[in-house]
Amino acid sequence: MTAAIFCLLLQQIDPAALEKAMAADAAAKTTSTATSAPAAGALAPAGTVAPPTPGAPAAAGAVSPPMPAEPEPGAAPVASGWAVQEGARAPGSSLLNPALSFILDTSFGYYGLHTGQFDQLGLRIAGDDPSESREGFGVQEVEVAAQAAIDPYLEGAVFLTVPNLSGLEVEEAYLVTTSLPFNLQIKAGTFRSQIGRNNTQHLHLQNFTRRPLMTALLFGADGLRGPGAQASVLLPLPWFATLYAEAFSIGEPDAGDLVPGVETFGGGVRLGPSNLTYTAELEQFWAPAEAHSIFLGLNFATGRSFTCAVGTTCLPADGARSFLAGGDLYYKWKPPNVSQTYLSLQWTTEYFVRVLADGGPTEGAGYSDFVLQFARRFYLGCRFDLVGAPDGPNLPRRYGYAGSLTFAPSEFSRLRLYAQELVGPGVPDTTVGFLQAEYSIGAHGAHPF
Numbered sequence: 001m002t003a004a005i006f007c008l009l010l011q012q013i014d015p016a017a018l019e020k021a022m023a024a025d026a027a028a029k030t031t032s033t034a035t036s037a038p039a040a041g042a043l044a045p046a047g048t049v050a051p052p053t054p055g056a057p058a059a060a061g062a063v064s065p066p067m068p069a070e071p072e073p074g075a076a077p078v079a080s081g082w083a084v085q086e087g088a089r090a091p092g093s094s095l096l097n098p099a100l101s102f103i104l105d106t107s108f109g110y111y112g113l114h115t116g117q118f119d120q121l122g123l124r125i126a127g128d129d130p131s132e133s134r135e136g137f138g139v140q141e142v143e144v145a146a147q148a149a150i151d152p153y154l155e156g157a158v159f160l161t162v163p164n165l166s167g168l169e170v171e172e173a174y175l176v177t178t179s180l181p182f183n184l185q186i187k188a189g190t191f192r193s194q195i196g197r198n199n200t201q202h203l204h205l206q207n208f209t210r211r212p213l214m215t216a217l218l219f220g221a222d223g224l225r226g227p228g229a230q231a232s233v234l235l236p237l238p239w240f241a242t243l244y245a246e247a248f249s250i251g252e253p254d255a256g257d258l259v260p261g262v263e264t265f266g267g268g269v270r271l272g273p274s275n276l277t278y279t280a281e282l283e284q285f286w287a288p289a290e291a292h293s294i295f296l297g298l299n300f301a302t303g304r305s306f307t308c309a310v311g312t313t314c315l316p317a318d319g320a321r322s323f324l325a326g327g328d329l330y331y332k333w334k335p336p337n338v339s340q341t342y343l344s345l346q347w348t349t350e351y352f353v354r355v356l357a358d359g360g361p362t363e364g365a366g367y368s369d370f371v372l373q374f375a376r377r378f379y380l381g382c383r384f385d386l387v388g389a390p391d392g393p394n395l396p397r398r399y400g401y402a403g404s405l406t407f408a409p410s411e412f413s414r415l416r417l418y419a420q421e422l423v424g425p426g427v428p429d430t431t432v433g434f435l436q437a438e439y440s441i442g443a444h445g446a447h448p449f
Helices: 002-010 015-036 081-086 213-219
Strands: 099-111 136-151 154-163 169-177 184-192 225-234 240-248 263-267 277-289 292-307 315-333 344-355 362-373 378-387 398-410 413-423 430-442
Touching (some): 213 344, 213 362, 213 378
Antiparallel strands (some): 099 136, 099 430, 136 154, 169 184, 184 225, 240 277, 277 292, 292 315, 344 362, 362 378, 378 398, 398 413
16 A cells, blocks of 8 residues: 555556555555464464454364463563453443343232222232232333443442332432442442341342232331431451441321321431431351352341321321331252252241330231242242231231242243232131233343342
8 A cells, every 4th residue: 555655645646557556555465464374274383372263163073272371480471462352341331321121010810809808907018019909900010220330439220110000119229339448338329228138129029929918017018218328348257248237218107008096117207317217237148058048137127106197197206216126037949050950949038026116016027938940930939928926906917828830931021820818817818819920121230139
């Protein structure tokens, strides 16, 4: 190309001469490439690794070339152009493109065979359970999520949901630090509390169509969540252990949903630190063997007590605080080699006790469930719920027996058949049944374990 440019600059070339100069320049480049690259079928020099030809399949029976040997002490480093290019990444390649996903949960079913049968149990339903007022066909929840690294110091996530087509909600929207010293991490925004195991999970992580009965009764219809901040530290122990401390500004409960004169847990009027809801959690994890995982959580929370009357505003009791304490245990057995078997088993148990302030009742609730994967795409689950242990005016004794059969064609879709029998002293037995369908579109980041 040098000869062609020179001739053009001197204006002493015609089109034929220009084509001749370009052809000569191309021939020179071909000769230079041939002398620097080995011929087809030739062996590479000993101790070198040749990069694969893009798009070319590996030869049958070929053995991967050895990695380059470490340089002798004192020798000058030898740069490998292929290795350097392989590790390169365009700056900001994903910074402005967050992972976006859309998740749809639909359901068909009923709360009991007769209208009002379920209401006699006195059990609240969770916000993302199938609607009690829109039985039959329903859209249980639509979730829109965006997750991304903000910069080298922060990550962010936003989860918007439309539960039962009742309006847009911000389920979670927070930022998390990624580079604080001493194994510290700060989380701020609006998010689900780390208390318990089920409270942290979104609907699409559930193994059953309905949440455990204790969730709505002890933590609220939407679980224990709200605007707040969280500080966590990875403890320097031989096993994985993380300590969490949280503070939330949680508003007063809805008086229309409560029995007259009943005090409830977890409200704060957002006037100052004395009215906030505080939690503390210790999460520990062990893997005694390759196929076994054990997770143990110890939880504590305290919040303002409110006295509510139907048709009036809930008022905070003067200086009174209620307390919530409990634990959660999770065990999973799953062989690492799925070529031998797809069989796996997971077991989850949670139990919490709530003590209302000023001599209020002490009430408790919990559940235990098993989920068995017996084939590549099939899961069988069973759960036992216990409410009112000990019982009180807010938590009467109730029992729940639930079963689910889930078919998951892939990790992006699943169908579930769910049935639950609810019984208790002085109330009619109620059978709840739903068929649930779920699918996910887009890249949805992994949730914490």
